Amino acid sequence: DGGITQSPKxxxxxxxxxVTLSCEQNLNHDAMYWYRQDPGQGLRLIYYSQIVxxxxxxxxxxxxxxxxxxxxxxxxxxxxxxxxxxxxxLCASSxxxxxxxxxxxxxxxx
Amino acid sequence: xxxxxxxxxxxFIQEGEDVSMNCTSSSIxxxxxxxxxxxxxxxxxxxxxxxxxELTSNGRLTAQFGITRKDSFLxxxxxxxxxxxxYFCAGPTSNFGNEKLTFGTGTRLTIIP
Numbered sequence: 455d456g457g458i459t460q461s462p463k464x465x466x467x468x469x470x471x472x473v474t475l476s477c478e479q480n481l482n483h484d485a486m487y488w489y490r491q492d493p494g495q496g497l498r499l500i501y502y503s504q505i506v507x508x509x510x511x512x513x514x515x516x517x518x519x520x521x522x523x524x525x526x527x528x529x530x531x532x533x534x535x536x537x538x539x540x541x542x543x544l545c546a547s548s549x550x551x552x553x554x555x556x557x558x559x560x561x562x563x564x
Numbered sequence: 565x566x567x568x569x570x571x572x573x574x575x576f577i578q579e580g581e582d583v584s585m586n587c588t589s590s591s592i593x594x595x596x597x598x599x600x601x602x603x604x605x606x607x608x609x610x611x612x613x614x615x616x617x618e619l620t621s622n623g624r625l626t627a628q629f630g631i632t633r634k635d636s637f638l639x640x641x642x643x644x645x646x647x648x649x650x651y652f653c654a655g656p657t658s659n660f661g662n663e664k665l666t667f668g669t670g671t672r673l674t675i676i677p
Contacts, residue, residue: 458606487664496652497607497667512664544606552597553665555606 457481460545460556466564467532467539475530475559477545486528487546487553490514497544503528532561539563570668578676587653594611596636597654597665598627599656607652607671611638648675657671 458479467473477486485504489497499512503522517536522528528547532539541559546553570587577583587596594615599607602648611622613629613636620627624641640647 460606496669499664502664542604545608552609552612554609555599557606558604560604 457547458547458554458556460543460559462559465559465561467561468564470534472531472533473561475532475543475545475561477528477530477556479526479528479545479547479556481547481554482503482525482548483549483554484525485515485548485553487548488512488518488520488528488530489544489546491542491544491558500530500543523547568600568655568666568668570651570653570671572671574674576674577643579643579645581643583643583647583673584637585639585651586635586637588635589655590634592612592633593636593655594633595656596627596629598625598636598638599652599654601652601670603649608637610651612638615620643673643675648673650671 463475474543487502488500490500490516491497498514500514501512501520503509506522506525509520509522517533519531523542539561542558542562545556568587568589596615597612600610605626609621610629616629616633617631618629618659626639628637650670650672652670654665657664
């Protein structure tokens with residue numbers, strides 16, 4: 455089945471540790487996005503990429519990093535510089551149309 | 565930047581009731597999208613609207629693209645338990661291509677037994 459796969463579903467981070475969230479899509483979509491969702495809140499854009507080897511900062515990029523080495527993959531690293539990383543992270547992709555989302559990764563601090 | 569205001573923020577209804585919610589913007593949008601998010605999952609696209617005045621249905625859901633292009637409405641008829649969730653409106657920040665979306669703050673729908 456075509457779709458967007460995020461892994462892991464749940465992730466725990468220790469203080470001072472970097473963690474990487476995976477996002478893979480087999481929809482042949484050009485663009486991919488990362489969002490952060492806090493409880494009871496809407497979605498806020500972290501980073502997005504419209505083409506391989508290129509990406510732009512969204513509204514809340516500080517403390518995060520991404521790469522786009524392959525069309526189907528857009529991993530997000532939550533660095534130790536992100537002081538409040540506990541949230542639900544959503545990956546999306548699109549091709550000249552509405553964005554479609556994965557099922558998210560919930561990140562918590564130990 | 566552009567902001568989308570959704571109302572109401574939450575709704576408590578009984579099964580079988582009709583639901584109406586809306587989304588307003590301070591600036592013009594050329595496309596309106598409505599998504600539904602179930603707990604612990606990603607949002608799922610319900611309806612996409614591309615033209616001012618457009619009225620589109622998807623089963624018991626009907627959405628309208630406001631004539632001023634600054635608002636959109638979503639109606640759900642004869643609600644059922646699986647309608648529970650958070651409904652988001654969204655619109656692209658520029659001509660619709662692979663561009664950023666602005667999301668509303670969501671309307672949380674709860675069905676009272």
